[in-house]
Amino acid sequence: MRQFEPDKSQDLLNRLKLGDKQAYEHIYFAFSKELLYAAYKKTGDRVIAEELVQNIFISLWEKRHDLQINNLQAYLFGALKLSVINHIRSLVMENKYMAYQTLTYSENHQDTANLVDLHDLSSIIEKGINSLPEKTQEVFRLSRYQHQSTKDIATGLNITEKAVEYHITRSIKRIKEYIKNFYIFL
Structure with missing residues (x-):
């Protein structure tokens, strides 16, 4: 230490x-x-x-x-x-x-509820992403949707790897807040 x-x-x-x-x-x-x-x-x-x-x-x-x-x-x-x-x-x-x-739900109802929840969750996540600054959105999508490495994103966007990590961390934090607020609302 x-x-x-x-x-x-x-x-x-x-x-x-x-x-x-x-x-x-x-x-x-x-x-x-x-x-x-x-x-x-x-x-x-x-x-x-x-x-x-x-x-x-x-x-x-x-x-x-x-x-x-x-x-x-x-x-x-x-x-x-x-x-x-x-x-x-x-x-x-x-x-x-x-x-x-x-x-709470029967097996059939649970399947339907899961699909609805998944759709709602996807919608909430997309709203969270759309609320981010443009660069942060771009970094998040490259990282999470296109599965690019931090290094590849940094090179492609001409920013530092620390900046990429910062954008990813901030976006995850914001999206978690959106999800949390969604479930509190329920």
């Missing part, structure tokens, strides 16, 4: 608060692999682990001006722990929803 001297850690945090991208990148490269490993151990899914870690670093950057961090490592791993807990909660809710669907 990487340890920073308290002065170096505080210097990085101060620079981060001022919007220093190099300080942010230094923090990212210092902790991302360890966080990814820990997330993978907890979730057993590399894609989910990558998404959780990516969201932590996006949040770190977005909230950099307001954060009061005394111990950077403890903060990042604490954020990961909460992210994993929230992910597991969402899986539990999804499983409860699926169990409810199974118990």
